[in-house]
Amino acid sequence: MTELILQAIYSGLLQGGSYALIALGLAVVFGTMKVINLAHGELVLLAAYVAYAVESAFEVSPIVAIPVALLVVCVSAVLVYFLVDRIQKDRELNSLILTYGIGVMLTNAVLLIWKADIRSTKSAWLQDAVVIGPFYSMRSELGFFVLSLVLMGLLWWWLSKSWYGRAVRAVASNRDAAKLMGINPRTTEIVSFVVAGILAAFAGVALYSYGVIQPPLGHALTVKAFIITVLAGVGSIPGVLAGALLLGVVEALTVTLLSSALQEIAGMGLFLLVLFLMPNGLFGTVARRG
Amino acid sequence: MKNIRNHLAAIIVAGTAFGVVPAHAEEFLVGSEVPLTGTLARVGTGMKEGIEVAADVFNRRNGKHKVKIVTVDDESSPAKAVAAVEKLASQGVVALTGGYGSNNIGPASDAANKANLVYMTSGGVDENLSQRGYKTFFRINNTAGYSTAMVGLLADMGAKSVSIVTSTKEAPADLAKDVEKILKAKGIKVVVHSFDPAITDFKPIINKVKLQDKSEIIAMVGYENDYVGIIRAAKVLKPEVKAMVGVWSLATAKMASDFPDLMPNVYGTALLPYPAEFKTAEGKEFAETYKKLFNKEPDYLGQFGYVQSMLLFEAIARAADAGTLKTGGLPAELRKSDKETLIGRVKFDDKGDNPFFSHRMGQHQSGKVAVVWPKDSATGKMNFPAVPW
Numbered sequence: 098m099t100e101l102i103l104q105a106i107y108s109g110l111l112q113g114g115s116y117a118l119i120a121l122g123l124a125v126v127f128g129t130m131k132v133i134n135l136a137h138g139e140l141v142l143l144a145a146y147v148a149y150a151v152e153s154a155f156e157v158s159p160i161v162a163i164p165v166a167l168l169v170v171c172v173s174a175v176l177v178y179f180l181v182d183r184i185q186k187d188r189e190l191n192s193l194i195l196t197y198g199i200g201v202m203l204t205n206a207v208l209l210i211w212k213a214d215i216r217s218t219k220s221a222w223l224q225d226a227v228v229i230g231p232f233y234s235m236r237s238e239l240g241f242f243v244l245s246l247v248l249m250g251l252l253w254w255w256l257s258k259s260w261y262g263r264a265v266r267a268v269a270s271n272r273d274a275a276k277l278m279g280i281n282p283r284t285t286e287i288v289s290f291v292v293a294g295i296l297a298a299f300a301g302v303a304l305y306s307y308g309v310i311q312p313p314l315g316h317a318l319t320v321k322a323f324i325i326t327v328l329a330g331v332g333s334i335p336g337v338l339a340g341a342l343l344l345g346v347v348e349a350l351t352v353t354l355l356s357s358a359l360q361e362i363a364g365m366g367l368f369l370l371v372l373f374l375m376p377n378g379l380f381g382t383v384a385r386r387g
Numbered sequence: 388m389k390n391i392r393n394h395l396a397a398i399i400v401a402g403t404a405f406g407v408v409p410a411h412a413e414e415f416l417v418g419s420e421v422p423l424t425g426t427l428a429r430v431g432t433g434m435k436e437g438i439e440v441a442a443d444v445f446n447r448r449n450g451k452h453k454v455k456i457v458t459v460d461d462e463s464s465p466a467k468a469v470a471a472v473e474k475l476a477s478q479g480v481v482a483l484t485g486g487y488g489s490n491n492i493g494p495a496s497d498a499a500n501k502a503n504l505v506y507m508t509s510g511g512v513d514e515n516l517s518q519r520g521y522k523t524f525f526r527i528n529n530t531a532g533y534s535t536a537m538v539g540l541l542a543d544m545g546a547k548s549v550s551i552v553t554s555t556k557e558a559p560a561d562l563a564k565d566v567e568k569i570l571k572a573k574g575i576k577v578v579v580h581s582f583d584p585a586i587t588d589f590k591p592i593i594n595k596v597k598l599q600d601k602s603e604i605i606a607m608v609g610y611e612n613d614y615v616g617i618i619r620a621a622k623v624l625k626p627e628v629k630a631m632v633g634v635w636s637l638a639t640a641k642m643a644s645d646f647p648d649l650m651p652n653v654y655g656t657a658l659l660p661y662p663a664e665f666k667t668a669e670g671k672e673f674a675e676t677y678k679k680l681f682n683k684e685p686d687y688l689g690q691f692g693y694v695q696s697m698l699l700f701e702a703i704a705r706a707a708d709a710g711t712l713k714t715g716g717l718p719a720e721l722r723k724s725d726k727e728t729l730i731g732r733v734k735f736d737d738k739g740d741n742p743f744f745s746h747r748m749g750q751h752q753s754g755k756v757a758v759v760w761p762k763d764s765a766t767g768k769m770n771f772p773a774v775p776w
Binding site: 100104105108111112204205208212213214215216217219221224226233235309312313317349352353356357358359360361362 | 423424425426428429431432463555580581582583585586587588590591592594595598599611612615616619622623624625641645646647648
């Protein structure tokens, strides 16, 4: 039993790393603009299909596709921003409808271009088993888990140390005060969409490297990312990581100790429990009244 | 000249009165409600291709009547499936062919029944679909055909213990329940692991099979993405099993070409070997037309779509000839069908089910698929024990 539980925790952590990478982009945009980008999952999916296209066209590892995915997804993310930016009234609410629509369009574009077949990498190297003591995983899972930790570290550093990162935090905290300090909120918002695009590109290539992709997947990714963002507490990078890892581990332990049919219910149960006990999420700050 | 015209008119009037003159050649609109987007887009598209091939072959072969397919995408959603059927009914279709997923087929065939339209499918194997007593519902395949094939193969392997890893979706869950029941009745130890369709990491399940169940066989009941996830997890954890056995969408040309490293020695239901060998004239015509229209090898989805549609078109033609098509005679005409088709014998019972449906099992061998069960249809010898790793 110990062996089972240890493997479940390990698998859950790896899965959580993948969730974190997907959720971070959503969290960054939500933190800056209070816009829930419901097309974020589709951007991740787009990156995954770019990886597929590059791999099948040039017979190279999907990792080689990262620069192409970065370019395609960042441009797409900026286009999403320009559409969201055109909303004059009730941006928080109307952007939900707009980004949902963009998500549907992206899904159908993927369907038209790449058809409905399931896709996954053919690289045997990425799928080879890595065994560390009692822990088993695919090489791609472990590699991208490490990469997601590095990316999160870089993001945390960028947000806390760089000028643009601090500008993003300032806009997220108080848009008008940030303006008075000479920060252009529009540029900052574009930057946050680009950062979300970068994270989505890595997440998509990772997803293609160890998972199976198909056009309807994007919506499910957005939902998962949204759950983690709320679970974490809005605007918290360590919170996203902790929330994602916790979700991954709870899901894996549910499969091991209870039933695999209950995995998704367990995730939602955790989400509701955390919101019930800590309405601001695991790492969220209590909103100031008055 | 006038006399000749009068004679001709008299012959036609008399012939019509006594019913000896065939009905006019007509073009019939046939509705096709299939998922072309959403989660079932892949299988829906496959079925649609088969329907189009059937229409092409029928229109060429039947010199008198023609069919025209009107397709509406049900977006893999039950509500949209109902709307699609209602839309097609309002466009004047004489019958419907298509439907994928029991949860979509159920309400869609309800709507078809209300509109008194025949609903012909091969996309849902839920037992309840044929238990509703609809005289307009017809299906060429069913759960029993799949479970017979899977259990038959497992029996030939001499399996003593089986771990069934099954999706909680309706059709796989029903099939897994059937297989479990039959295997247990045979005294075989069975452990069932149901999984949510949203699951992507199967390692915790396969680890339970490896460390707790210690079964000889892993039986997978799900869909393509599930199989890939399960086999990948098994390749990483390497449980000591003797075979990986699945059902639909697994022993196919597509899986062989898309996942060459995962498929070796994996079993799944297969009507035909790959590369496909069509021995009958109809099979050859189907394959040629399929390649002509879609520039690829036919697959099992196309085959099912073709068979269901061809049976429907032929019954429509017969009913039109008998003059009963517009008076609700199509269901009765379909029940008269008894034909050897590309999927075997098809004859509908009073519930619209095909009790003669029985599948075959294939195994991926060196990039090809060999039919290995039943023995009288086998095109290759079973590699056993053998796993993909």
